[in-house]
Amino acid sequence: MKAVRMYKPGDLRVEDVEKPIPTDDEVLLKVMACGVCGSDIPRVNTYGAHIAPLTIGHEFSARVEQVGKNIKDFKVGDRVTVPPLMPCYQCEWCEKGLYSLCENYDYFGSRRDGAMAEYVCAPEANLLKLPDNVDYIDAATTDPCANAIHGLCQARVQEGDTVCIYGAGPIGLFAIQCAKVFGAKTVIAIDLGDRKLSIAKECGADHIIDSKEQDAVAAIREITNGEMADVVVDFTGAPPAQINAINSAGKMGRVALVGISHKGLTLGEKEVDNIMRGQISLIGSWNSFTKPFPGYDWTESIKLFAQGKITSKPMISHKLPLEDAPEIFKQIAAGGLFFNKILFLPHGEEME
Template sequence: MATRMKAVRLHAPGDLRVEEVEIPEINDHQVLVRVRAVGVCGSDPGRVMKKGTYSYPMTIGHEFAGEVVKVGARVTSCKPADRVTVAPLIPCGNCDYCKTGKFNLCDHYSYYGSRVDGAMAEYVAVEECDVLQLPEGLDFESGACTDPVAIAFHALRQGNLKAGESVAILGVGPIGLFAVQWARVMGAKEIFAVDIFDEKLEIARNLGADHVINARKEDPVASVLARTGGAGVECVVEIAGSRITQEQGLRMAKKEGTVVFCGISYDDLIIPSATLDGILRKEIRIVGAWNSVFSPLPVNEWRIALHFMARGLIRCQPVISHRFRLEEAPEVFQRLWKREEFFNKVLFIP
């Protein structure tokens, strides 16, 4: 086995380089994974180009799948040649939230690609607790999408969506497109997909959305209300992370409905008095959705995601729009940051 590898390393915001580095060593509780596919999260362009990571240089990338090549002396759950995906959050295991199985709410977590070296490389060292086996027949590219698939599932669970109810999904990038599919699997009566790009809305329609709304061409609140007899929808999932769609989501919710804020926002949300009055009078429930649940109990959303992906009920291939080599990463992130062309789920194939 070689001792050096290619890795995409961030040296400062906007300073992304493809370098040759040492293949990481592993301790007794870690696993060395040969990366077969790694995705670009919607948060990655902003982190790479503006926000930065917690230390430098840092190998980026946290959505990935690959093949186990080496395991630590105390690892028992996997072995070399296993096909795996990896949850990106590294829980401390000691805080109150970890002790109750809520790893996504860990007080002292670490994270691949921002706090420790990630997977936009040929190899990555990961903790055993984060490793999940890929079901037989599920390809590595789909395996690399498990994180956004699980995030979408978690958001709908937070929204308490029930069979026979209507849902509006605001923002149909990859997570939104997976949310459309989950809503169909979960028995939604009517699915509204809202975005500002026709290309994304067409994919949403093909994946199960009943109504697609381009918010540049029509008022999404008026459109949802018109199609629901003025009542609104029982569940709204906001994934765009825009203060515009956040406020719109509050206005299109039905009485006693739930609005889930899932998209990462970088702006203040100022709620107009009329919208606030609607929250009070309609008794709307507002809830956050952060990451996803991958602890063994009570519900492992990652295992559920893999189950439905393996059976073709949640499809990843229609969401993937681009595939690149690691060497192309600096130029690709410039293009992603400028937003001058259409991208959906972007994968790098080491």
């Protein structure tokens, strides 16, 4: 079978490899769509992974091709999406059902071979059946949607809230849609440039702010008549946006940091004063896994897809064959490529 293999940062190859054989406790999956996560980009182009060579990819949908003899609840032909985390189920945090904090986890595409390939094996616990009306494209984006919901839940979004979303990438775009579903009164999206912001508007943002053209905090102050936001979620991981996020929150506001930055964050007097005097909560949000595994963030995502309340369709910028993976990552590294959610279709468009 074909697989996208990373040998070291910047060295990505499409190779013919042996088709995996499932153990008695696994299924063999035919990968129908696999997305590029924001975390894949620094992994492939800069930092590398825990093992090498490695088949990358962890956001995917698939069809069951073969089942091990101990598999009970799945059969050949079942359509699934696959949570990429494999918790140890034994550490303190697993025992509490906080699987995102597992201390001894495995993970598709970073610690074991992932799904940017024609086939991959997965344990039964990592399979979620798809309703008939959820297609493989939406299903492959369940992971970013679940991360969006997790961030909103960490920030305790409530009906009637004013919600600011920094970053109109895929997770931010899902957060816009889900915030509206959860009853937000006003959703404000902030990013750089009008291409992503126009998609944010399509996804339901009531206001869009191009922070390249105007002061985002001042614009939020004007939109909210000085009240600022009840909830602010940063999906960029960029320190300037994180600072703006803190300064965008009103009294008793909640600020959740979701975007991975790999950078430090220095708070100035203004930010510390805003946190203290406004009694603002600064909250971390990591991944999306709770009990019963994989948890509410995943099952709610699938439910909302099935109900037609959210969709990935506006954010899909590329549908590509596996052979294009090395070149697309080179283009991303070089800069200048506009992209949002990139999907690889290992078997072409047959799912449509």
